[in-house]
Amino acid sequence: MSGHLVLLGPPGAGKGTLAKRLSQELGFLHLSTGDVLRAEVAQGTELGRQAKEYMDRGELVPDELILAMVRSRVAGEKKVLFDGFPRTLAQARGLEEFAPVSRVVFLSLAREEVIRRLSSRRVCLQCGALYNLLTQRPREDERCDHCGVKLVQRDDDKPEVIARRYDVYERESAPLVDFYRARGLLVEVDASLPPEEVYQRVRRALS
Numbered sequence: 001m002s003g004h005l006v007l008l009g010p011p012g013a014g015k016g017t018l019a020k021r022l023s024q025e026l027g028f029l030h031l032s033t034g035d036v037l038r039a040e041v042a043q044g045t046e047l048g049r050q051a052k053e054y055m056d057r058g059e060l061v062p063d064e065l066i067l068a069m070v071r072s073r074v075a076g077e078k079k080v081l082f083d084g085f086p087r088t089l090a091q092a093r094g095l096e097e098f099a100p101v102s103r104v105v106f107l108s109l110a111r112e113e114v115i116r117r118l119s120s121r122r123v124c125l126q127c128g129a130l131y132n133l134l135t136q137r138p139r140e141d142e143r144c145d146h147c148g149v150k151l152v153q154r155d156d157d158k159p160e161v162i163a164r165r166y167d168v169y170e171r172e173s174a175p176l177v178d179f180y181r182a183r184g185l186l187v188e189v190d191a192s193l194p195p196e197e198v199y200q201r202v203r204r205a206l207s
């Protein structure tokens, strides 16, 4: 598949896991705005400082900051896989101006399942690998399969923030489904299926 690809769907739908595999196998540059922002926060940059207060509350970082950050990273790239971006109609319209997308995969998942999955998600801070104590368990209890370090829970995967993140998704990001469907770009895949089945369906939809 040529051109840029967008992965859309609520937090916890499996975008990150899918994006890592798709980008390796199909040669996309994987651009997760959440990962970029977390790295900016960790490095203590000006952008990180501005973004942190929104992230901690489970709210969206302002569109202008996100669009500038994405724009500088996609310049000159031919195949980008956007993960967690765009998240608002303004971001989608902004993206159309500098990097039109050729396909959008919508991973659909019900609210209760989002909350259940995010509560059991764990990450490796060393290599970025993602796990889920329900669906993608690490081999050894709560340690990364690759680096062996103890897995942690993201601050925004704590119960009080999860519900807010889902509500923000419904309000701000769900309208993107119709936006891209109207452009004939949308493929919907049921994200409640086992991860391997989701992956195979997405591969078929993209071929």
Ligand code: AMP
Pocket (backbone or CB within 6 Å): 011, 033, 034, 035, 037, 054, 055, 056, 058, 059, 060, 061, 062, 066, 083, 084, 085, 086, 087, 091, 156, 165
């Ligand atoms: P994620 O890892 O995609 O769940 O993103 C974590 C947090 O980073 C979100 O809850 C937002 O605060 C922020 N964030 C990530 N991507 C975006 C985006 N495209 N627009 C606004 N905020 C974002």
